Amino acid sequence: MLTLSSAGWQAVLLPxxxxxxxxxxxxxxxxxxxxxxxxxxxxxxxxxxxxAPWTNRLDSGRIVAGGREWRMPVNRPLEGNALHGLVRTLPWRVEERAPDAATLACDLDHPPFRCAARMRVALSPAGMLLSVRLSNAGGAATPLGLGWHPFFVRPRGTRLRFAARTVFGRDARGLPVAPRPTAGIEGDDAVLDPLHDAHFAGWDGCAEIAFPDGAALRLDADGAWRGNLQVFAPRAAGILCVEPVSHAPDAANRAAAAAHGAMHSVAPRESLVGSLMIHWRRPPR
Structure with a gap:
């Protein structure tokens, strides 16, 4: 367990x-x-x-790289999907550590993916900065993706606001269908409850979660995390997931999804980088 603290912030990580x-x-x-x-x-x-090295769902775990079809482990057997990538189950090394910041790293060797992942968390009066780099350590260009899946607290009356250009429907297996134009989201329970698990493309990289007491979190994403956003808001679960991601669900297999958020083809020794700044606004006195 790794604990970071600064300026009222505390982050506890599990390397x-x-x-x-x-x-x-x-x-x-x-x-x-x-x-x-x-x-x-x-x-x-x-x-x-x-x-990482993909986000959300891969239909049947299928992905094509280097002209060859590969199958990733299906960890949602009832859906027939491979969910949320592979690095979340790996041990990470603590490479740098200070009271208010840390850098962690891990390596993944699961064909076709040979990757080096590096994450930095830094706390300051400005907020929490999370930056992630996913590098291709293999010998051929490979489709890669990365994202962050937070479970924010959600008391009733919590509001979410962000702008985006496209929203996808989802089929019975949670895969994206029927993209349509949208202005984004602004609202509380009546707006959030029907979302359940929705993907938005053309996201401008900013989102605000406002709590009933007037406190708020502002999320500012950059790099590969600017453009695509997954929102998971299950009814009555008390959580709100506002997930910056680098591509649409199953973009490796669906042209409609890839048109709004394709996986990045990353050349050997090149990297995919995403960053997120989280700001806190105190409740009014």
């Missing part, structure tokens, strides 16, 4: 469990639903984890 966040808090107030002591950060609606 041996995919570098997941077990806790993120400001002034003692939990912003993520905490992972229970001894709990699995990859099971249940809590904490936050990284997704």
């Amino acid at each position: 041996d469990r995919g570098a997941a966040f077990a806790r993120l808090a400001h002034g003692g107030r939990d912003l993520l639903v905490p992972v229970p002591p001894g709990g699995d950060p990859n099971a249940g609606f809590h904490g936050a984890f990284l997704m």
